[in-house]
Amino acid sequence: MWNEIGILFTVCFLVVPILCQSEIPGRYCYYLLGEVQARLCFDCPAGKLLYNGKCHACPVAPFCTSTSYKESSSSVTVLQSRFCDSFGQNCYNCMKGTYGVRCELSCDDRCDSNGCAYYSGNCFRCDDGYWGDTCSSACPVGCSGSRCDQVTGVCDVECPSKCDDQGCDKTSGNCVTCDTGWYGDTCNNPCFPNCDDQGCDRVTGDCVVCDTGWYGNTCNTQCPTTCDIQGCDRTSGVCVACDSGWYGDYCGSRCPSHCLTLDCDKFTGNCFSCQTGWTGPRCDTRLCTGHCLDDTCDDSGLCVSCSHGYRGQQCLEKCDTHCGDDGCDRETAVCTGCGTGRHGARCQNVCFQNCVGGCGQYDAICNDCNVGFYGDFCNLTCNVNCNSNLCSRNGACTDGCVDGWTEPICDRPCDVEYCSRCRESGETVVCVQCDSPYTGSDCSRRCPENCESLYEFS
Numbered sequence: 001m002w003n004e005i006g007i008l009f010t011v012c013f014l015v016v017p018i019l020c021q022s023e024i025p026g027r028y029c030y031y032l033l034g035e036v037q038a039r040l041c042f043d044c045p046a047g048k049l050l051y052n053g054k055c056h057a058c059p060v061a062p063f064c065t066s067t068s069y070k071e072s073s074s075s076v077t078v079l080q081s082r083f084c085d086s087f088g089q090n091c092y093n094c095m096k097g098t099y100g101v102r103c104e105l106s107c108d109d110r111c112d113s114n115g116c117a118y119y120s121g122n123c124f125r126c127d128d129g130y131w132g133d134t135c136s137s138a139c140p141v142g143c144s145g146s147r148c149d150q151v152t153g154v155c156d157v158e159c160p161s162k163c164d165d166q167g168c169d170k171t172s173g174n175c176v177t178c179d180t181g182w183y184g185d186t187c188n189n190p191c192f193p194n195c196d197d198q199g200c201d202r203v204t205g206d207c208v209v210c211d212t213g214w215y216g217n218t219c220n221t222q223c224p225t226t227c228d229i230q231g232c233d234r235t236s237g238v239c240v241a242c243d244s245g246w247y248g249d250y251c252g253s254r255c256p257s258h259c260l261t262l263d264c265d266k267f268t269g270n271c272f273s274c275q276t277g278w279t280g281p282r283c284d285t286r287l288c289t290g291h292c293l294d295d296t297c298d299d300s301g302l303c304v305s306c307s308h309g310y311r312g313q314q315c316l317e318k319c320d321t322h323c324g325d326d327g328c329d330r331e332t333a334v335c336t337g338c339g340t341g342r343h344g345a346r347c348q349n350v351c352f353q354n355c356v357g358g359c360g361q362y363d364a365i366c367n368d369c370n371v372g373f374y375g376d377f378c379n380l381t382c383n384v385n386c387n388s389n390l391c392s393r394n395g396a397c398t399d400g401c402v403d404g405w406t407e408p409i410c411d412r413p414c415d416v417e418y419c420s421r422c423r424e425s426g427e428t429v430v431c432v433q434c435d436s437p438y439t440g441s442d443c444s445r446r447c448p449e450n451c452e453s454l455y456e457f458s
């Protein structure tokens with residue numbers, strides 16, 4: 001019998017293998033084409049195949065696995081299993097994860113652990129995140145747990161709209177992370193309006209960075225208006241830099257008015273340089289134009305008074321050289337007093353020759369005279385009869401007259417006999433001291449003997 005079958009098998013193998021594949025697994029039937037419409041069926045036990053009339057172990061790929069079938073050739077139905085076809089060519093079924101007639105192909109990665117269909121390779125089920133027969137399509141962004149319908153691709157559950165690509169918790173529906181610009185468990189709160197485009201903290205809503213010009217956790221406080229375009233410190237509100245013309249942490253103070261430019265040092269308020277005519281760190285000290293008394297000048301730089309020795313509107317011209325220490329009139333150049341020995345409005349004249357200690361600026365009257373001279377100008381000579389050549393400013397001899405002359409001028413002879421000192425008294429001359437031993441107003445009387453020195457005690 002086996003020989004006969006072997007012959008038939010050979011014929012079948014050459015002619016009708018395709019037909020075999022459509023048959024019930026395990027029960028291969030061979031049709032002889034042509035006039036003989038015989039149907040021959042062969043059987044081997046599970047895991048065996050019929051070859052050359054004998055049943056052999058399946059030689060095919062290790063991924064073949066058994067499949068069950070009902071043996072119902074008798075009145076009793078028996079459940080049998082088989083690994084491969086009778087030719088040993090094709091598996092009946094594949095291990096999970098493989099497919100193809102010899103299970104030589106791997107199921108797509110996106111099939112879940114149940115693998116794929118033996119013949120088509122279609123996944124039984126997709127991994128989360130994929131859909132379609134071969135699970136080659138990605139579920140739409142925002143599906144809860146990334147899961148969507150295997151056939152339609154519609155999300156099983158929709159995450160809140162502002163969840164980002166990471167979707168949301170399958171149970172709570174809370175987003176894993178929010179789209180930039182949103183916060184809260186379900187990301188339904190927009191970040192505060194002055195957060196910059198980096199958005200805000202997912203939980204607190206605090207801005208990552210503020211738009212320029214705002215500060216505070218949620219950037220809802222405006223920087224001082226005099227901060228420059230760089231805005232202010234996120235926490236303190238201290239300006240990075242100030243608008244022109246302002247200084248201070250919060251740029252709340254005006255720069256000094258005489259800085260050369262509008263700007264000044266942000267911290268000190270000092271000018272970088274001063275307008276012409278001003279000096280000092282804050283340019284608030286007038287730089288006077290000329291030689292000002294006490295360095296004091298008005299807002300236009302003109303001296304309130306000139307330093308001694310200078311004159312003119314700007315106190316730049318010098319007073320005449322012979323003016324005294326007090327200088328001169330700013331406008332007229334008239335000296336305010338002269339140097340010793342000079343007189344005249346501008347002290348252009350020399351005092352009289354015998355002046356001592358200078359002379360009056362306008363009247364030229366000498367302050368004092370050299371010995372032997374008198375008069376306002378000391379150009380009169382003391383009388384030759386003055387003792388020691390001394391006389392006062394009016395010509396009176398201050399040390400008396402030489403004998404025989406009348407005080408005070410000593411220009412009239414003393415006519416009184418026996419008089420040692422004569423003095424003018426109106427138009428007359430009186431003796432104020434007689435020669436010894438004479439006495440009396442005209443020295444006509446004679447003292448007694450022995451009172452030689454009487455007058456000395458009178």
Ligand SMILES: *[C@@H]1O[C@H](CO)[C@@H](O)[C@H](O)[C@H]1NC(C)=O
Pocket residue numbers: 377379380
């Ligand atoms: C003394 O000087 C005054 C003023 O110059 C003058 O008027 C006067 O004549 C002078 N007297 C003599 C004695 O030179």
